Amino acid sequence: MDVIVTILMLILFIILLVFVFSVGLMTPVIGKRNIFFVIFIGFMVGVIGGTFFILPVYDNIPQIARGFYESLSSSPETVYVDLSHDINIAEFTRDVKNIEGVEDVKVEYGLLKTDNFTSERGELIEKGIPFIDSNVTYCSVDPRGTIIFKVKGGDPQATIDRISDWLIITSEIYTKYSIIRVSIHTHANKIENLREYLSSKGIAIASIEGPVEENIKGFRASMPPKSAVVVSCGFIGMLAGLAGIFIDSIMAFLSAIKRKLGR
Template sequence: MDTLTVIVMLALFILLLGFIFSAGLMTPVIGKKNIFFVIFIGFIAGVIGGIFLISPVYDELPFIVRNIYMSTSDVNETITADVSAGKDILRFMDELSAQDGVEAVYSEGIFLKTDRFSESRKRIIEDKISLIDPNITSWQVHTNGTIILQVKKGHNPVRTLDTLSEWLMYTGGINTRYSAVHLVVTVRPDKVDSIVSYLQARDVVVTGIKGPAEEKAAAFKAALPDKSNIILFCGFLGMLTGIAGVFIDSIIAFIGKIRGREA
């Protein structure tokens, strides 16, 4: 939702309150006995306005706050993404590094999906994996063919993938069916959305965004009251607006008396 839409919805809600107030002003014409009807209409109209006008804006508040933080913060955000090894990963990393707002790109982990293997083969892989490539810092090996590796920051992931895939095939006849590289991208906060769009347009799975702006937006969202309470508040606001319209003459007279005493 853009800024203009937010302004239009808020303006429409204010106009709705103006309509409720006008209905209250009509009580001298329709009779004081209809005061409760005006109050009821004010509550219902306020609830409807809360559902259709305020709720959509309320849902967008965390994104609005996030965008404000993004535009004012000078601390970089971190995007994590999984890139299929079917791509030319090194070339892709170079192209990504050249994008406006990208401060750094490096590989952090590798995911492999292979043929299933036995428990004894699993133990062999776990025993030998650090010897296959000393740049592998930690690993998870599962007999269903799932292997998750953590590698040293900045290490060439393609070399590790090729070395491990060849070793699995030659020593155990295990085919690597799918593999992906987990990338970490450091981005200036005002360029996060454009880099996410860049990645998604290239069929790259964005797995997360971390940083001060994201944390503040999440904290703001967690602190917001439940939306149903906001809708009820709009209903009571509509009701109070109707009451104000009904008793506006008395309210003005009361304020006049107070000012007269102060003078």
């Protein structure tokens, strides 16, 4: 949500409050006995406005806070992305390293999602993969069709191809899809440069770790629940209605204070 949309949402909520205030001004016409009706209308309009106009802004607050923290901090952050098999890892690594603020790019692991297999077959696969590719330093196999491996040097895409071919030939196990998890070490105040590049390539950020992200998690934890925000908007609507009902008394009270201060 951009700044213009946020401002528009707040303006629409204020317009609803003005409407409730106007209903309160009509009490001389509709009678003081309808004060509870005005309060009810104010609460309901406030709740509706809070749900449709304030909650979208409220949901965007952590993102605004993240931008604020990132602009002020040069702390190291680690960005994780999942790359599909058809992305050239060497080219991706070279391009990302040339982005301002990026310190390093590392391949964390490769993941293959395959057909299911038995536990016995899984043990054979786990023992056999390091022999298929000597660059594999770690391998974990789940019979539900998940194979995770780490490589030291070499090309992880080539490793995926070798494992996939080997699984088909030896076990008739087919690979449904594969990803390569990459970590990118950068600075918080330069992370927007990385976001722009990834967005241009259609690559989504899987997660971020670092001091700024920890601050955002703490900020999220301190935010009140959405239900409390909606109820608070309802009470604000009630106050707007009451302000319309008692505007004459309020103005007289303020005038009295002003006269006393002017003496």
